[in-house]
Amino acid sequence: MIHCFSVRGTRLVLDAHSQMLHEVDELVWALLCGGFTESGEAVRALGARYPAAEIAAALAEIEELRAQELLFAPDPHAGYEPPPPQVKALCLNVAHHCNLACRYCFAGAPETGEQLMTPEVARRAVDFLVTRSGGRRHVEIDFFGGEPLLNFPVIAETVAYARTRAAAAGKEVGFTVTTNGLLLTPEVRRFLLANRVNVVLSLDGRPEVHDRLRCTAGGRGSYRTVLPRIRQFVSDWEAWDGPRGYYYLRGTFTRHNLDFADDFRYLVGLGFTNISLEPVVALPDADYALREEDLPRVHREYERLADIYLELVRENAAVRFFHFELDLDEGSCLPKRLSGCGAGHAYLAVDAGGDLYPCHQFIGRREFVLGSVFAGELRSDLVESFRHAHVYSKEGCTDCWAKFLCSGGCHAHAVLESGSLLRPSRLGCATMRSRLQAALYVQAVNRMNS
């Protein structure tokens, strides 16, 4: 299966099954888009524009790549059966409570009110991860919320406990915290850097974009308060002399800022280099939710973002846009691409009380409770339904060129939009394909220029 696409006049062909990317000239583009494989037929159709010898030579190049399975490669895993369930990562919802009231937050307010995870629940979660991860050496814990730093003492204790438990089991544990930045005190900053915690910082971009949806409980924008704290953390990160985790600014774009490439430029202008911008996940009736009619604009905006990214990288090679960082040679193996995020069987979320969910976005939806860190067994029917939701079972994925780059998309988004794990979000798929095309284009330009 091939996907032919053109960005800014650069004609690219992705072979979906081998993940080989080719830049082609006008003639090969015409041959591939026209589905020509045989010389006589191609000459009859294209002979007025190209000499017959050139057409034959171009067809020969196509056939050579086909023979090497670098073009029209066969599906490598038809009949795929996912590996047995084995936990790899836990997302600990250490604070189901927040010091902001962002309008688009999927966490919402739990029926039981605000909750902080106790040290005991966190320790049991670590025990669960170490026990259930079997032979896996690298395991991960993500501190999430609400605002996880509202429960910093439990984060600090859990990091120490997890390191000890993991080391005793011959494992290494990686940590990530996702924060709005309000509680990045000197003590917290030092702790995160010294403990090599990856830090994801929520900042949406331009002040008016950020303030529209990232508000205090009183409805005021939070930009002026969070920006200096986030800047201070990044400044400390840059000055840190020793092993450290990564940081990323993570912004959300909505239909209120379909010109989100300007937010990327703005954030780089503030001196940040590691940036991720994500489409909002929202119910369709939300005023900020992306709509079908926005998709052409989103597509054009990713191309504009690619232009801006390439321009800014020329000025500062350290600039990163998370989703353009495709590694075409050293990226994930095929089994990883098939298993995707692993929600529900390899990646689980723990709520403040210790209940287990398929991922952080399902927290609070009781029908998705898989079990508890205090009990041994997980709901096998749910685990199996998540494990078997992959690109060979999801509607529309098998024939999609993007399947080995997106892994079937976000389960939570699918359930939110269609009610079914096996029916991916149409909006999510379209947005993903636009983003991937821009990312492939960026990689192609970088390689052609190097």
Add this chain to the structure above:
Amino acid sequence: MGKHIRTINKRGLTRRKEVACGECQTSCQSACKTSCTVGNQVCLKEKKN
């Protein structure tokens, strides 16, 4: 490299069909957190080798 086709990457998935060590970072555990993307994951095993 042919006259008409320039291949951008060196090896794609061809040699990485069955690594499956399960050691790389969970895709939604990183900066995305709401959009599963595996294309930009780094293979820890291959980086070490």
